[in-house]
Amino acid sequence: MTMPGLIRSTTCYLGLMTVLTGLVYPLAVTAVAQSAFPRQANGSPVVLDGAVIGSELIGQSFTGPGYFHPRPSAAGADGYDAMASGGSNLGVTSQSANQTITTRLQAVRIPSTRVPIDLVTASGSGLDPHLSPEAALYQAGRVAAARQLRRERVEQLVRDHVEGPTAGLLGAPRVNVLRLNLALDAQTAD
Structure with missing residues (x-):
């Protein structure tokens, strides 16, 4: 094969693969996802009174004492910024990370109890x-x-919202903070 022929066939192959993998495949996957799993394909939105208030997949800040607080966030200046997603990239020997964790521990510590690690680490x-x-x-x-609820009632609400590992195998039991706080808002005082 001559050099011009090789260039022509390589260019055709590149064009074909670009169209297949950059256009046809993504459109096909999007079409299947939209038809088979429309809610998930659109970000698993959480809707309340006809308005989207969040997503089951993206954490958001809750700071009031009457709400369950999520994990700390290192994404963006105020946290939970999906456009700035990412960890702090600070390791266990980082002075800055240790100071941040110490500050968070002081904010959430209940005397003589062990603080779960996910309350102080992003x-x-x-x-x-x-x-x-x-x-x-x-x-x-x-x-x-x-x-002004009984603690036992709130603890039962938490237990009612524990999700098991995905497909019974992947991950650990977990609680979706947004869903838990919405259920909490539906409760009436004791």
Whole structure:
């Protein structure tokens, strides 16, 4: 094969693969996802009174004493910024990371109890919408007092919202903070 022929066939192959992998395949996957799983394909939105208030897949900040607080976020200046997703990239020997964790520990510590690690460390993306059941239960006393609910009732609400591992195999049990706080808002005072 001559050099011009090789260039021509390489260019044709590049064009074909660009169209197949850059256009046809993404459009086919999008069409299948939209028809088979429309809610998930559109970001798993959480709708309340006809308005989208969040996503099951992206954490958001809750700071009031009557709400369960999510994991800290390192995504963006105020946290939970999906455009700035990413961890802090600070390791266990980082002075800055250790100071941040110490400050967070002081803010959430209940005397003579062990603080769950996910209440003081950000997730890898900074957008994790879940907490461990232990981290949610750790906050139950504060939430119950702020809402004037029995602690046992709030703890049962947490247990009712524990999601098992995906497909029974992947991951650990977890609690979606947004869904838990919405269920909490539906409760009435004791």
